[in-house]
Amino acid sequence: MAGRDGGARGAGERAPERSEAGAGPISEAPGARGASTAAAHGPGAPCAMGLMELRGVSFRYPGADAPAVDALDLVLPPAGLVAVLGGNGSGKSTLARLISGLLVPDTGTVLVGGYDTRDADGRARVRRLVGTVFQNPDNQIVAPVVEDDVAFGPENLGLPPEEIGARIGRALAAVGMSDHRRSDPHRLSGGQKQRVAIAGILALDPRCVCLDEPTSLLDPASRAEVGRVVRDLAAARHLVVLITHHAAEAVAADRVLVLGAGRVLADGSPTDVFGAPERLRRWGVEPPPAVTVWAALRARGLLGAEPCLRMDDVVRRLGRPPEARTGPGAGDPERSVAPDATRPAGPAPDPAHAPRGVALAHVRYTYADPALPRAARRPALDGFGIRVAAGECVALLGRSGSGKSTVALHCAAILRPDGGVVTIDGVDPWLVRGRGARARALQAVRRRCGLVFQHPEEQFFEERVLDEVAFAPRNFGATREQASAAARDALALAGVPAEVAGRSPFELSGGQMRRVAIAAVLAARPAYLVLDEPTAGLDADGRAGVTALVRRLRAAGVGILLITHRMEEAAALADRAAVIQDGRLVGSGPVREVFAQAARLGAWGLEPPDGAALLAALRARGWAVPDGVLSLDEAVAAIVAAGARRAAQGGEEPRSPA
């Protein structure tokens, strides 16, 4: 761990006395209302009851209608993991900036270790006690070499070089990045970059590490890496404040806070807070999947009142399987999964006889990287093939760096393949000869196959939503009136209220921004749509809006290629799934079949959807539940069906937790 031992305190750095006495069990701290006595000690005195104390804290951003944080009272303990949940605009990030002295409350007091953030001196102290890690790792790494970046904080403290060197070593070891001391941050993965950012904070030797949505821009593998580091920090007796909208990350917390409209809506242990999942949804927080399953099974009388926070708990509490007549594995379990009625079977894809659609065949592509010799460049796509027909949704799955986005760029004829063929409805634009003719062919293809990039709202540039959305049809040759009409249609299709059309695209909520960005591509009326991580970075409400839009588009006959890290999303939306690894197609088929191959999913670096994982774990315990299940609802139905068989046999009551 980045040591907080005595040697770590070099010249010029004097942390205030740490109230180790208060580092008791976390559960005692929140109740301690007598904490207000700490005020009497004034600045410089250790805060007896907790490391942090907020009293009547309000903050309003200049020009905002409502306060971001509203009369907040809070005491945080000296150590442990405190998770802060809440939808977009709940005040989470503002809270992070207030407790780290980056913002000063309009009214009320923020005391950290006894120092008040309202006076400049106290603020400097607080910033040294509380280190903040932000959402985007790219925008907090200041140096082009990892070790120099970690050195930045200690340099600011004026520490002697030997001490800085020691801290770099400890901080990088604490986040498992010691092997990358000399690396260029630009060449690291998102998770590695975020771990470097955490090391940069640890090198300051803070008492509290505050992480403001550190994983919301990361893929699942990176998210798990960062999650491990976060838990290690808390275990090393730091106070860790983890701000997140992934409830599953809060399960390991000692205490969970839910914020809404700048107020504390709930405050307690994970069991307390997640025990009421309906309430959480109302607040815009999607409960962890295990909690959803628990609530559904509890309603059917299969589980008791104690909430399950992890899938392991669900499996354990369900216990041994019912004495099913058929026994495990008997019959054809696949049959027992009722086909989802809302999902009409897509057109049978038969590559040889279906010239229509977006098709990549044997595509090879290598990015030019002048820093590397030609032989050392790895192909991004290496003989990749995929086909998307009208009216079907194909999920493209693969870990980061597997080539998914390169596939997207080929579908929309942005990149020209080094080898192989890309056709859109049978047309290969790259075969067209003549400059003008080629340009027209490319425009025609780009119009037919829309491409929505990751974080597409970052491409906004107009002052009005309507102009932003009308940009594509104008480029494809529509008159101003036609383009406006197309834009209005697209906005309506995307579920954006008509009155938003005249507003600035930059002042919308995250979910609405994303739907406007998708509408900006839909306005060209594409027959095919490639969506690259369309729900990345959105909260539960925002995700639901985008998911519903994808369903509507598919129903309207648009062929969709859905690139996603969220297996649940692929399971809920796609007809077929294709898996890409190192630029090669390694698996494809109906989405149920792909997700049923648990062993291969692991080898591909993918995790099965929660529902499939749950049933697989139950099957391993002898439950007669079917394979090929995707959603949590289906999983619950399957468990209930198995349970009903037991009830029919007059089986015993549901087992209580062991």
Add this chain to the structure above:
Amino acid sequence: MHRLDARTKILASLAYMVVLLAGRGPWALGACAAFTAAWLVAARPPLGALWRGNRVLAYLVVATFALGVLLGPVPAPGQRPGVEWRIGPLLVSSLALSEALAAAVRLGLLVLQAALVTATTAPLDLVAGMERLLRPFRRIGVPAHELALMTGLALRFIPVLAEEAQRIAAAQAARGADLQSPGRARLRALVALVVPLLLSVFRRADQLALAMEARGYRGEEGRSRWRQSRFGRADLVAAGAALALAVSVVAASVGWRGGA
């Protein structure tokens, strides 16, 4: 060479540059070439990477030579043009040939020496060396620390922003923006590329400023430097060699002029 103090390398390179450009005659160029060759042997940089990084500049050297030969100097009145050859319609004089060769060698050595310095020095060491060299000039208003910080941030963010520009260009191309199209459409495409890029730069700058503040940055005051550099014996040797080169070349140039 890798271990030399960045300050030595910067100063030696500056001296080298002056000598190379001011020195006259084959002796000056020969001495410079020897100096660079010594550096090359001592540093043993990966030649493949050196070539890839400077290929364009190497072409420039060749072009300089070719243009110099073709458009070579017109002999001044009374000056003998030397031997002349006629190649097809071209008239090539030995004077033009030697002048062009000198110019090309001079440019080539300059490029090679600069490439050698950057290949044997971590960019951040160069930045730190610059900061230390400029520090005495703070009193006359040279913002040494700020310049160094900005250079470091530029090194960090240029690849990030280059990638971002590429992504935005691709995204807008997918929306039909065509930078090759004529007239207003082209202007629109340009706006669609530049505005999001600028917005992104501002957004990043904002977040970066906050992150730097969160890491205790308050300007140069009270700050220490982790990257230390020491002026060692090797530095003395290198600096001595550079000085010797400078003196000898200046002397040789004077002699050359005197003789001419």
